[in-house]
Amino acid sequence: MEKQQGPSTNMIASRFIAARPTIQKILSSAGTVGLSYGVLHHGEVVHVDNFGYRDHAQKIPMTEETMMPICSMTKGLVSSALGFLVEEGKLEWDTRVAELLPEFASRSQTLKESATLTDFLSMRSGIERYNIWTQSDNRIDFAKSDGMKIINSLGTVFDLRADFAYNNWGYKIATRVCDKVTGQSWDSYLHEKVFRPLGLRRTDASGDREGFDNVARSYMVLDDLTPVEIPTIEMSGKTILGGAGGVVSCIKDLLPLYKHMLKGAVHQFENSSTATPNNIFRQLPSTMSAHSQVGGPSYHESTYGLGWMRTQLPNTLLKFGTNVGLLGEGPVIGRGADTKLVIAHYGSMPGNFAAVLMYPESESAIVVLTNTTPLCDMTDYITQFLTQTLFDFPEKVDIFSWVKRTVEEELKWYSRLVADRDCKGTNSTDIVNLQQYIGRYWNTTKTLLIEIRTDLESLVISFEGRAEEMWPLTHCRGEVFSWLQPRNKLVSRGRVVLQSAPYYEIRFARAGHGSVNSLFWSHDSMIPGGEEYTKENTK
Structure with a gap:
């Protein structure tokens, strides 16, 4: 794939610099305490910026080395770990889970007999979400050792491969498979195969983080935009669903990570291969291809791979989550421009949001980390704003107006719930x-x-x-x-x-x-x- 020609790096950087006041206005309107982002274009870093504080009380600013949970962006890394094993012939994407894990004894006979790794990684297994594994203050109540027992107990909400429903439990299965096949924990395997070879010194999945400095604190936001500090989620290889969201990192590490992944993906798709010379990643066409349809019929693609979302612009980038849930719709970006494929993932936990968007045709990427749950999903809106800025779309959406609408709807949530519920009070x-x-x-x-x-x-x-x-x-x-x-x-x-x-x-x-x-x-x-x-x- 030839790199698309366009504006110079300096011209693109100047657009982001000029957009800084608008970004600050967007962040402030929903109460975001701190945010860092970085942008790749034609495989090179063109801009990095930081807003607000990693520690609000001490007024310590964010930097590109500030570590935060990357939340569900972890899923794409876990699928890459399994990609190494597929490449080595130790398993196949369509291997039945029961063959790999004899302890997999789902109460659904269909899942027990037929469900594959792909079914769980692409979120088409149909199992219950059972999204109650964290309670107040980001406390994880389920023991890691109870993972398979819980999975086996889950019912189904639709038939196998009949639909898509976002679900974290398939990534517990993925890490269990990785542990068993490699003979080591999935997190140590990721460090060995990805983090250390790429020199990512401020990226961790092990949970042993006492030696790190410049770590962001996490915040929720009250109705009047006052931030309230809460404990940061402690997900890792030591916890039950670490494979669904247990990596912490920083913009400085994530930009070279996704640059490397993008180069591997472009080469492997173009050459119908599963490996790239001088590139650690394998099986990217399998992990980044469509396996499940997201939402109803769509003129432009909106699908899910193995830890990756695929969207064809013009489109709504994120068709589920906080913002669309509140408004019932999301902005359509990219109108008036050539269509673009986006390979992306978003993530959230109380006190943190994260997102990565990769545009393979131009080897571009946008990575955003924030230490706040504000009055909307800020990474969703900021990545859309940054995408418009990067590609200078002729028809731009007023993202600030969407943020305002979403904030207004979130503030109505409690009164609306009280009014709608059938309760004497x-x-x-x-x-x-x-x-x-x-x-x-x-x-x-x-x-x-x-x-x-x-x-x-x-x-x-x-x-x-x-x-x-x-x-x-x-x-x-x-x-x-x-x-x-x-x-x-x-x-x-x-x-x-x-x-x-x-x-x-x-x-x-x-x-x-x-x-x-x-x-x-x-x-x-x-x-x-x-x-x-x-x-x-x-x-």
Whole structure:
């Protein structure tokens, strides 16, 4: 592929410099504490910039060496780790998971008999999202050793290969396979095969991070844009879903990483090969090709590969997530310009957002890291703004107006949820016998505990029985109670708030017309009725 000719590096850099006030305005409007980004074009770094603080209290600024979680951008690296093993003939992308992992015993007979690595990596397996593995303050409640037990217990929400649904658990399977085939942990394998050969000194998946300096703190944002510090997520090779989001890095390391990956991808696609001379990456046409359709029929491509999204511009870059979830739509960028393929991934955890967008025709890339969960997905909007700036599209979208709309919708979330829910809004003292609900309730795998207690004659819910994880229950109707709280209270505890009303509801159930023996929590809108938790000592 010949590099597309265009403006000089200096001209492109000048566009980004001129755009700096607008970027600052966009960031400030949603409460972003700190952000770093870098841009590649024709395989070379053309611009790097930093905004705000890595430590808000101490007013320590961001730099290109500031380390932050790259969140779900980790998935593309995990698929690359498996690519090495495929290249060496140790497994195939379409190998059945049950052949690689005898402990894989899904309750779905179809998955157990037929599901492949590709099915899980491309998010077409149909298993439940079960996205409750973190609770307040980024605490991970599930033990790493419980991973396969949880996966085996998950039901399905659609038939195998029938649809796409974003899901982290397939990457637990991927890292388990990597561990078993290599005889070492997936994180040490990534360090050996990728991080050390590329000289990435400020990139880590091991979790041993005490020796690093210049590490960003993480923040949530209150309704008035005041930042609140929360603990940074501690995902890594030591935790249950490290392969879904456990790498930390910085812009200085990520730019050469994706430059190297882009060169390998361009060569391998052009030459119908799986390897590139003097390039560490293998099997990139497999990991970066389409395996699942995202959303409904589309004139331009919108698909998912193995840890990578593919989008053909003009299009909405991210068709699921915070912004589209709030507005029901996203901006279409790239109108009036030649179509462009984007190979990308986004990531988020409370207190952090991240994104990488690669444009293979021009060997361009945009990488963004931020240490804030503001009042929108800022990396989504900033990458769109930076894309328009890089390619100087003739028809530019007013990204600031989209940010304003999204912020307004997020601030309406709590009042809208209160208005829409079927709830009396009274505390639980109007129930005569509160004692009947008190107890310890376990999920099927005994990996998550919900404890119901009383506090000043009202019911409270406590996840994992922790005092710091107690929430008052409001009686809604019948035997349904809600632990919904005002947005500021939830985000101050590191809670992502954009859930539906049933997420915050607990429904108690009885054995026939007898005593309370279980409760149901609807933490996944795709699971009718919610997940059942059985009361301890109930037969």
